[in-house]
Amino acid sequence: MRVSVLLPAAGQGERIGRGPKAFLRVGGKTLLDWALEGFAWADEVVVALPPGFRVDGLKTVPGGQTRQQSVFNLVQAATGEVVLVHDVARPFVVRPAIERLLQAVRATGAATLVVPVPDTLVREDDGRYGGVIAREHHRLVQTPQGFRRELLWQAHQQARAAGIAFTDDAQLVRWLGHPVALVEGDRRMFKVTYPEDLILAEGLAQVWNS
Numbered sequence: 701m702r703v704s705v706l707l708p709a710a711g712q713g714e715r716i717g718r719g720p721k722a723f724l725r726v727g728g729k730t731l732l733d734w735a736l737e738g739f740a741w742a743d744e745v746v747v748a749l750p751p752g753f754r755v756d757g758l759k760t761v762p763g764g765q766t767r768q769q770s771v772f773n774l775v776q777a778a779t780g781e782v783v784l785v786h787d788v789a790r791p792f793v794v795r796p797a798i799e800r801l802l803q804a805v806r807a808t809g810a811a812t813l814v815v816p817v818p819d820t821l822v823r824e825d826d827g828r829y830g831g832v833i834a835r836e837h838h839r840l841v842q843t844p845q846g847f848r849r850e851l852l853w854q855a856h857q858q859a860r861a862a863g864i865a866f867t868d869d870a871q872l873v874r875w876l877g878h879p880v881a882l883v884e885g886d887r888r889m890f891k892v893t894y895p896e897d898l899i900l901a902e903g904l905a906q907v908w909n910s
């Protein structure tokens with residue numbers, strides 16, 4: 701099955717505050733370049749770019765105002781039977797985790813990488829320590845998330861028609877009624893979200909050799 705990798709890269713990076721994150725540099729390369737290198741093996745790569753940005757030699761689509769809108773444009777343009785949607789904000793692509801994900805997508809049609817919750821997890825009650833949530837029953841969701849393209853396209857079209865907004869694509873597919881398999885991710889595939897994450901990413905970039 702042909703695999704299209706879809707890279708939403710159109711965010712404004714407001715929590716870091718240094719412009720669109722895809723073009724920030726760690727280890728001498730932009731976050732977008734890290735992702736492109738990590739998926740160089742794919743049959744097709746499509747990138748959603750922020751307004752006003754161009755990158756020569758790439759298949760691109762315009763980014764939307766939300767991640768969901770950017771991914772809608774990406775899925776519409778994809779040609780592979782399987783699509784992997786991956787945040788460019790997660791620059792470190794760990795190949796064994798990708799292989800595990802692809803195996804699950806081929807078997808089930810929809811899967812996402814997840815990692816365990818490493819800390820005690822608690823509900824906040826007006827600034828106070830509320831009930832503790834059983835962390836062994838919870839996972840943190842990473843990307844890539846993989847789907848048969850037709851399934852994800854159906855989910856995106858129906859969510860748009862219903863005016864429903866989700867923070868990731870696995871929610872969309874689950875909302876459509878299709879189960880999503882959980883696959884062991886890798887903590888190195890963390891999302892660069894806050895300024896201090898750039899320091900962590902810089903450190904990891906120095907020892908990265910895959």
Ligand SMILES: Nc1ccn([C@@H]2O[C@H](COP(=O)(O)OP(=O)(O)OP(=O)(O)O)[C@@H](O)[C@H]2O)c(=O)n1
Pocket residue numbers: 707708709710711712713714715716720721722748763764765766767768770771786787788789790891892893
């Ligand atoms: N309108 C948007 C918003 C986000 N993204 C992408 O979705 C991924 C996850 O988003 P996030 O980490 O929230 O990135 P930003 O939106 O850039 O960050 P912030 O929320 O701090 O502005 C990123 O690769 C980002 O580029 C996108 O393609 N289009």
Ligand SMILES: C[C@](O)(CO)[C@H](O)COP(=O)(O)O
Pocket residue numbers: 767787840841842843867868869891893
């Ligand atoms: C898709 C995602 O990375 C899964 O954890 C996450 O939902 C993106 O969240 P963000 O707030 O758009 O960074």
